[in-house]
Amino acid sequence: MVPAPSEPPTAIRRKSYALHYTQSSVAQCQPEMHEYTFNLFNTLENLCGKAPVECLALFRHPMVDVVVSSSFGYRLGAVKRWAMDIEDPLSTTINDFPKRGILRSIVPTWAWNLVCRIPNNRWRQLCDSDKILAEFVSGRVY
Incomplete structure (x- = not known):
């Protein structure tokens, strides 16, 4: 019988990722999140029931903007393109x-x-x- 390790592998992984989810670390992303959320709400407000909104696209474009910005430091502008009906x-x-x-x-x-x-x-x-x-x-x- 093999003795159980002192910490399970998931706990070790959690510790390595935990620093990214501290309040101060998440607060660093706040300006980008605010900007993309503001763009999304402005787009929805401008549509104002004039056209149907595909919910999957509605969430995909801000998600792409946020992930690309936080991972690569690159501003993609997916929400703005979606608002102008540009692929x-x-x-x-x-x-x-x-x-x-x-x-x-x-x-x-x-x-x-x-x-x-x-x-x-x-x-x-x-x-x-x-x-x-x-x-x-x-x-x-x-």
Whole structure:
């Protein structure tokens, strides 16, 4: 029988992440969170029932803005683009990535390679969502 370690692995992981969630650390993100939330509310106020709002997009765009800003220090402006009805490529890619993962796990490799050659820009964007994300991250990290 193996003795139990003094601390479970999850407790060790929690300690390493805990510093990021202290009140002072979270307070450093407050200006960005305020700005993105303010932009979102202004956008909703301007729509004022004139057009339907897709809730998943409503939450995805601010989330993308906040994560990109806090992780990479880059202001993407996904909410502003969404307000002007302009497609934000990174938000679309983040939306496509899980779909691509599911399709990729179901479809055999030979068929996936064939499917990715379909001459449709939107379909190719879905197929290349992993590459688009990798290019965005590597362009900011390396």
